[in-house]
Amino acid sequence: MVENSKSILVIGGGVAGIQAALDLGDMGINVHLVEKRPCIGGKMAQLDKTFPTLDCSICILAPKLSECYRHPNITLHTLSEVQKVEGSSGQFSVEIFKRARYVKEDVCTGCGDCATVCPVRGVKNYFDVDLMTQAAAYIPFPSAVPPAYLVDKESCVYLNYGICGLCIQACGAEAIDFTQTDTSLTLDNISSIIVAAGYSLIEDTVPLKKFGYKKYKNVISALEFERLICASGPLEGHLKRLSDGKEPKKIAFLQCVGSRDERNKDYCSSICCMYTTKEAMIAYEHDNNLETYVFYIDMRAGGKGFQKFLHRGEDEYNIKYIKSKIAQISVDNKGNPKLVYENYDTNKIEQLKVDLVVLATCIIPPEGIDELAISLGIELDENKFIKTNPFYPMETTREGIYVCGCVHEPMDIPRSVAEASSAAAKAAELVRGGEF
Amino acid sequence: MEDLSLKEIKTFKDLEDEVVSSNKCCACGACVAYCEIQGFDTIEMEGYTPKFKSDKNAENCKECGLCFYICPQTEPLTDKLNKLYLIEDELGHIADVISAKTTNAKIKGVGQDGGIVSTILSYLFDSNQIDAAIVSEYDKNFQPIPTLIDNKVDLIKSAGTRYSISSNILPLKDLYAMAEKIIEEHSNVYDIDQLSLAFVGTPCQCRAISKMKLLNVKPAHVINYVFSLFCFENFDYAKLMEIIKSKTKIEPSQIKKAQIKKNMFITSKDGKTVEINIKDLDDAVRSHCNECDEFVGRFSDLSIGASGAPTGYSMIIMRSEKAQNLIDSVISEGLIEKYKIPAEQYSEWKPKKINWFRKMTALKTKK
Numbered sequence: 026m027v028e029n030s031k032s033i034l035v036i037g038g039g040v041a042g043i044q045a046a047l048d049l050g051d052m053g054i055n056v057h058l059v060e061k062r063p064c065i066g067g068k069m070a071q072l073d074k075t076f077p078t079l080d081c082s083i084c085i086l087a088p089k090l091s092e093c094y095r096h097p098n099i100t101l102h103t104l105s106e107v108q109k110v111e112g113s114s115g116q117f118s119v120e121i122f123k124r125a126r127y128v129k130e131d132v133c134t135g136c137g138d139c140a141t142v143c144p145v146r147g148v149k150n151y152f153d154v155d156l157m158t159q160a161a162a163y164i165p166f167p168s169a170v171p172p173a174y175l176v177d178k179e180s181c182v183y184l185n186y187g188i189c190g191l192c193i194q195a196c197g198a199e200a201i202d203f204t205q206t207d208t209s210l211t212l213d214n215i216s217s218i219i220v221a222a223g224y225s226l227i228e229d230t231v232p233l234k235k236f237g238y239k240k241y242k243n244v245i246s247a248l249e250f251e252r253l254i255c256a257s258g259p260l261e262g263h264l265k266r267l268s269d270g271k272e273p274k275k276i277a278f279l280q281c282v283g284s285r286d287e288r289n290k291d292y293c294s295s296i297c298c299m300y301t302t303k304e305a306m307i308a309y310e311h312d313n314n315l316e317t318y319v320f321y322i323d324m325r326a327g328g329k330g331f332q333k334f335l336h337r338g339e340d341e342y343n344i345k346y347i348k349s350k351i352a353q354i355s356v357d358n359k360g361n362p363k364l365v366y367e368n369y370d371t372n373k374i375e376q377l378k379v380d381l382v383v384l385a386t387c388i389i390p391p392e393g394i395d396e397l398a399i400s401l402g403i404e405l406d407e408n409k410f411i412k413t414n415p416f417y418p419m420e421t422t423r424e425g426i427y428v429c430g431c432v433h434e435p436m437d438i439p440r441s442v443a444e445a446s447s448a449a450a451k452a453a454e455l456v457r458g459g460e461f
Numbered sequence: 462m463e464d465l466s467l468k469e470i471k472t473f474k475d476l477e478d479e480v481v482s483s484n485k486c487c488a489c490g491a492c493v494a495y496c497e498i499q500g501f502d503t504i505e506m507e508g509y510t511p512k513f514k515s516d517k518n519a520e521n522c523k524e525c526g527l528c529f530y531i532c533p534q535t536e537p538l539t540d541k542l543n544k545l546y547l548i549e550d551e552l553g554h555i556a557d558v559i560s561a562k563t564t565n566a567k568i569k570g571v572g573q574d575g576g577i578v579s580t581i582l583s584y585l586f587d588s589n590q591i592d593a594a595i596v597s598e599y600d601k602n603f604q605p606i607p608t609l610i611d612n613k614v615d616l617i618k619s620a621g622t623r624y625s626i627s628s629n630i631l632p633l634k635d636l637y638a639m640a641e642k643i644i645e646e647h648s649n650v651y652d653i654d655q656l657s658l659a660f661v662g663t664p665c666q667c668r669a670i671s672k673m674k675l676l677n678v679k680p681a682h683v684i685n686y687v688f689s690l691f692c693f694e695n696f697d698y699a700k701l702m703e704i705i706k707s708k709t710k711i712e713p714s715q716i717k718k719a720q721i722k723k724n725m726f727i728t729s730k731d732g733k734t735v736e737i738n739i740k741d742l743d744d745a746v747r748s749h750c751n752e753c754d755e756f757v758g759r760f761s762d763l764s765i766g767a768s769g770a771p772t773g774y775s776m777i778i779m780r781s782e783k784a785q786n787l788i789d790s791v792i793s794e795g796l797i798e799k800y801k802i803p804a805e806q807y808s809e810w811k812p813k814k815i816n817w818f819r820k821m822t823a824l825k826t827k828k
Contacts, residue, residue: 146682158654188526270648
């Protein structure tokens with residue numbers, strides 16, 4: 026590492042942030058990777074497979090997670106968020122708020138004895154989209170990086186009442202540390218910042234009641250579907266309806282839920298057409314008797330091999346694409362969803378009874394984007410994604426701060442990775458480049 | 462930050478000193494259910510007394526202090542619990558009060574008064590809102606056996622009031638074993654934490670369950686519906702049977718139904734009904750009942766009992782929105798029938814009933 030080198034801050038530990046950090050680290054530049062969750066990996070770690078290759082998502086991500094963790098030039102700050110940014114391009118000073126893990130990260134062996142003995146249950150886990158709950162001492166998923174458990178402050182009986190402490194007794198490595206507190210950390214000498222804060226989904230902020238979401242057990246979101254079909258998920262990959270445990274034989278995927286919608290978001294969420302076909306294909310691989318119906322307005326398949334992917338779906342995976350507008354979703358007394366829709370090809374009002382409905386929901390900016398934009402002093406566009414100039418797409422409105430991935434705009438994994446490398450190159454200019 | 466490590470944690474030994482030895486223990490079974498589900502192999506229930514399994518087992522005690530905290534007779538968590546349940550007086554938070562009876566003839570035949578608890582549990586099973594329920598069955602000698610049931614067919618066996626202690630929290634110690642069975646049979650449950658249970662118990666037991674739910678500790682974390690039964694006092698089984706035998710000559714195995722309406726009425730299987738003066742039962746009353754101030758049971762979704770209801774009906778106090786929705790559904794499905802309040806009594810009815818509950822609670826507290 027060059028003496029007196031400046032560091033680069035990457036905000037967000039999803040695939041974009043990780044790629045940017047790895048690129049910079051490999052260039053010999055010191056990187057601080059800040060992630061608000063207890064582990065890195067973001068949404069990609071939650072997916073079953075990726076399109077169009079149908080690779081196992083965590084399988085291609087996990088080596089990058091490990092590399093990030095081991096990399097001599099990358100410092101990982103999990104359970105951390107950016108509070109304040111001072112200074113200017115080439116000379117930023119950033120204050121990070123770090124929440125207590127209550128576990129010594131470098132001592133924990135990930136054995137899970139603390140979780141087994143913990144008396145508390147019902148702690149929500151973002152990783153399984155609240156389909157599973159955990160003990161107060163938990164790890165988001167078994168191969169999480171950093172490979173350390175954490176204790177949930179709100180539900181821990183020791184932290185709230187001073188009793189229990191069973192995890193302290195159970196931990197053979199003596200990794201539980203309740204003397205830890207939330208702290209602030211100032212990083213000086215930051216030459217540039219890359220924002221890779223990822224995204225949220227519209228169901229996190231808007232109740233999709235008219236679609237029957239959270240009302241009918243057999244209407245689920247696409248991310249919930251990913252977890253249910255994933256071998257590491259609540260059903261171990263054996264897709265069943267949450268209402269009665271029956272295997273669905275007919276699944277309807279509804280596109281543009283919350284997107285291209287004047288009442289919600291008017292933009293296109295970009296990845297849903299592709300991931301819906303992917304999800305239908307995976308489901309078909311699990312059960313060759315499956316019939317899938319995709320209700321769409323337009324099928325967006327612009328990337329390499331994408332159009333072919335859709336055709337494969339129709340020809341080999343029993344997917345029927347119906348150009349349509351959904352008018353109504355209801356359920357009968359057995360919980361079976363019934364759709365009423367306008368079929369644009371036949372110009373008729375039609376009905377279809379299915380076993381399960383999956384909603385392809387709109388990508389929205391991540392939680393806390395407003396506060397982050399204010400801390401960073403950067404502008405957001407009218408949809409609250411980070412504002413950029415189309416000719417300088419990696420630059421935010423503040424010099425020295427760059428952006429990549431879905432916080433920029435909805436995009437798939439290959440584009441997020443490409444933007445990440447691009448942002449890394451731009452950010453590195455301030456460390457390696459000429460005068461500034 | 463407060464150094465929590467120095468705080469003294471009260472353990473089972475303290476529970477023995479402060480609760481069991483001082484006759485405050487209501488034999489709810491919470492301490493044993495928690496300790497056993499954790500696999501600590503330390504305490505067990507012997508009759509109505511929780512105790513160390515042996516001196517050797519006593520050494521297994523992890524001194525986690527949970528048993529002391531969840532005990533309904535200890536002080537910790539009571540403030541928080543009162544806030545959570547919006548307790549302002551001796552009757553607790555009342556969202557609504559009605560009187561109703563079941564429309565199901567079979568349940569009517571075995572129910573105590575309105576057959577309400579059995580009917581509601583039956584509905585919850587049918588509508589897939591619960592996977593299991595904790596009820597009290599009884600053996601052929603009319604002794605209560607707290608049981609975890611996973612279907613509504615078994616409900617018939619648990620209908621009717623048991624007039625002696627039934628440690629209803631105790632069956633939860635076998636939750637994991639039962640969960641495996643339920644998950645196999647009800648394929649929509651994919652994880653033990655996704656189970657939904659209903660709990661039926663006396664006010665003291667409901668208080669223990671509420672403390673456990675406040676902390677979200679196993680095995681009570683799966684309980685979604687808490688039904689509190691009105692309780693004036695409860696009895697020691699052996700002592701009660703002795704008194705019944707001597708006063709009525711009816712053997713325990715011959716008892717069909719027991720009911721308290723001012724005095725105790727024992728109906729035998731061959732149709733005979735004998736009255737016992739309530740004062741004659743005093744020797745059988747459990748000592749902790751004499752210090753209890755809960756009549757309707759304030760820490761619940763629903764409080765149900767006959768006191769104050771017309772004959773054949775039960776009173777239902779709804780405390781939560783969940784409870785109101787539940788009763789609305791059960792009424793709209795025609796499973797229970799609301800008592801039709803005569804028009805001239807309409808505005809007076811609810812305040813009168815609430816006053817009646819206050820009177821009964823005062824009577825109980827005076828004891």
